[in-house]
Amino acid sequence: MVADQLTPEQADRVFHALADRTRRDIVRSVLGGEASVSALGRQYPMSLAAVQKHVAVLERAGLVTKTRRGREQIVRADLDPLRRAAQLFEHLEALWRGRVDRMGELLAEPQKGPSR
């Protein structure tokens, strides 16, 4: 399909990256439209170097990519890791419902319609 599951290491990085308010806000910003590092830097009450570090954390997590354009670095969001993280939540929900063990059966027995 669109994306594989996150490896544990990727999950570590993605969740860590999202565990900071400034970084979540940066992700929202660039999801709404790309932005340069310096433009992001102007949005937050901290030094540019601090914002650079936040962007680097997001980059390591695969949540954003940087592209050079002249003397600017343009930051863009990548939805894939977010989607994979969301899948992890779905997996947990399935676990909670006790469905996980049957998921294999669902795939193995497509003719039978397990009710509910």
Place this chain on the structure above:
Amino acid sequence: MVADQLTPEQADRVFHALADRTRRDIVRSVLGGEASVSALGRQYPMSLAAVQKHVAVLERAGLVTKTRRGREQIVRADLDPLRRAAQLFEHLEALWRGRVDRMGELLAEPQKGPSR
């Protein structure tokens, strides 16, 4: 509405709690069925005190609750924060699609004054 949105502080705690492999595994364990702290402690190659700390982190994030039963503390999962976190991902998806429009105000985490 089943659940309110996570506050920024709650989001910090939830994502931080999930940014550790052992803690994600503990959540999976207790989603599959409750467990005592000592039973969890036996599952991981670290001291019981370390596992206690992990459980405490999950508890602060609201992801699990502890109930006393005799001399044991039973750990159970709470799905609500997980669902709210999943909603945050849906919000990001919506943002990406440019659908947000005014919804943004409802969900925005005020970091600083309305820039621009």
Place this chain on the structure above:
DNA sequence: CTAATCAACAACCATATGGTTGCAGATCAG
């Protein structure tokens, strides 16, 4: 050419994190 802008990098600092060990308090078994 010169000056200003954008960005990376390094060094530094305070605090948080994830682990340890050891001790103390309940609770249960015999």
Place this chain on the structure above:
DNA sequence: CTGATCTGCAACCATATGGTTGTTGATTAG
């Protein structure tokens, strides 16, 4: 009662994190 078990708490340690300032290197403007 005695002892083993389950848990919490405190002290301690190494490393990571999130911030700072300062310096350097490209790139663009005048």
